[in-house]
Amino acid sequence: MNAATGPGAALAAAGVTIRPAGPDDAVAGVAPRWVALPETTREIAAVMRVSAAHDLAVVVAGAGTTLHWGRPPERCDVLIDTCCLNEILEHEAGDLVVRVQAGVPVETLTEALAAKGQELALDPPLAGGTVGGLLAAGLAGPRAFRYGTARDLLIGITVVLADGTIAKAGGKVVKNVAGYDLGKLFTGSYGTLGVIADATFRLHPLPAARACVVWSGPTLDEILAAVPAVTASQAEPSAVELDRPAPDGPRAVAVLVEGAAAAERARAVRDLLGGEARIADEPPRWWGRLPEPGFVEPGGPSGGGGVLLEIRTVPSRLPGLFAGALARTDAAVRGSLASAVLRVALPAETDPAAAAAFVSALRAELADEGRVVVLSAPEPVARRVDLWGHVGGLALMRRIKDRFDPDRRMSPGRFVGGI
């Protein structure tokens, strides 16, 4: 291909910072040829137009904390690094609304909002991520029980489609039903529909006070027997989290209470849990983090070694799950007993066939009442399992993908059903 007219030249002429990709830029082992560093939505669009003209596949990366989740892209020519899309565009404290560019680190946003006594009530389980990455991966934390997940707090979005079209949906008011809610579709879409350029969120005031009731050491049966009353209690906990590092190791449950009169409400929770629970000002160290062997340091080697699963089910299935498939392994479990969303990690040395059998056993046990998604796994495991399991509406999803990205150039192959 002629260097003066090829895609490299076209990218260079797009008016966007471009650099040749290096080995560190690989996405789950797939090396891009160029890295683009757009600073504005228009610059993203310029990159996308060139990519469309030259049939280049595009993967978007924020801080890269979950870039190795899902399947590796079938191909990747251009990596769009959102690091330079790092502006908080608008924060009108009186409206409890913030509009941010996709590359803003979650921690930067948290600090800026805290300065005004507010927060985006999402607590992503991985440190170091960006707002765009958080959205695209659709990650939720403990307080989803009270505040919902990213899709519930997102009120507006600007995206750039595969052909360079810039489109927005929603707006900057919390209440708004005009038009389709594209933000919902892009949340958790793993970059397969287009590039998220900026996002607008509904905020909450920082809680006036908080207290955490921690019960360390009980048996799982004791925990599971006590928790339903806590979840339903009028003390209105924001989160009920379990830490079970191993089937027969130490275990703990922690209940977060936020808002006015938190101390008093925490006492009510403690009474429900029983005498051994203690009230602390802050949640324990493990709170809101991924279970240990699956935990991947940001920017660390992709894959991270272990197998990381997410189980989404309903509370009534938890006892059966713990007595069944979860009891039989060396799995570390952490997650919400209130929302029945658990993350499970298997150590890196787990035999791939055994890991695959474990996933199947979980799925069989939950049947219709739950889903088991393999968030991240080393290749030998990933090859043996269907990462996503049952996906309702997959045919419709394919049709959406076909409309948004007919040439399959956006993170091809990474998502459900090979989308």
Added chain:
Amino acid sequence: MSDPVLDRLAVRFEELLPAGAVITDPVRLRTYECDGLTHHRAMPGIVVLPETAEQVAAAVRLCGEYGVPFVARGSGTGLSGGALPRTDGVLIVTSRMRRILEIDLPNRRAVVEPGVTNLAITEAVREQGYYYAPDPSSQQVCSIGGNVAENAGGAHCLKYGFTVNHILGLEIVTPDGEIVELSALDPGYDLLGAFVGSEGTLGIATKITVRLSRTPEAVTTLLAAFGSIEGGGEAVSAIIAAGIVPAAIEMMDALAVEAAEAAVGCAYPEGAGAVLIVELDGPRAEVEHQFAAVERICRETGAFEIRVAASAEERAAIWKGRKSAFAAVGRISPAYIVQDGVVPRTALPEVLAGIDRLQEEYGIRVANVFHAGDGNLHPLVLFDDAAPGEGERAATVSGRILDLCIEHGGSITGEHGVGVDKSRYMPKMFTEEDLDTMQLVRCAFDPRSLSNPGKVFPTPRLCGEVPGVRKGVHPLVESGRAEQF
């Protein structure tokens, strides 16, 4: 006015559906000619009343076979003409799908058919200490299917969110007549979230799993009377700035209060330029704490009278005026338009001043009722339909209020939907590219545009074939130019 295609279709429906489920008699069809937006009317070609999802699916497939458009209808309380029928089409009404299929308190959910009313869900679980949170004022009659389609809100959505935040699963009949289950548990694109609020344009919901919420331990309702709307507005801002998220903050201006007084004798404080209703709910200790703060804020911002409900009856008395507000203006005006716009809360004073200017400019009165906590305005534009030209002037004022909302970064609808009523405002709020992109979703679900066509989007668009869709492995991978692991 018999249409041969519809006639043949009616015969097929008769074969397919239970007795009495197909309506072609013009007198009976007339019942369905409009929804809550009564000045848009059209006689439906055929009305069908299916009883099961399979019957809905079969009906939709038949429509597809004959290329006839269909419109879903729940209780017909929609205020944007979303359920306005097509004379050349079929109206699929869910009123015979009214069963509550399952109540599952340990998992805080209920599974219901789409025709079940919003309030019926709460009534089914109230005694056990649960409720269904979204509470549109029409909740006694509106259907949960209609709520899903409109992403309905209510006075309490400031704290608890909208319909979309409370739907855990849907069974839908797609526009090509397939039954598809969508669950909040599913990985993949959030089709559930995309479907909610799509106003019947992406298919018909035939089964709905809703989240049930715990009835709060304590509820406190306070009514504060202010000399002016500015005073009330200041109180709202101060409450929010104090980090309090009440269950509801509602405001009514003097004219709206006058109407409510005339209609239901709500006995709000005399001489109020604005009445604010603040409801706090949650754990008792928290509510007590916040209540003290709200009361202090109202006094500091100039409330001249504060009433606190001491019982459920007193709470109902406070809400009575607010809940009757829409219908009440009928007492002070022969006709009116219910508007639904949203502005950022901080822009409320400017927008209200703008509405005042419009009243003067056009000689049209506007009664303001709003969900002040989230900036959702319901201006009631009053006019005399017998006075020449007044209806047009009122419509102009109503439209210009939406312009004000858009100018201030708001929305043309907070809860009533776009329907037929506001589709022409969509291009003011969204660019051509935005609308084209939304259309991609439409085309994925309904490439033939048979499901509630002509609603939401201003101009009909053709979907066309998906250009150059490649299936399977990409050629670059196949040719070895890209690696796949």
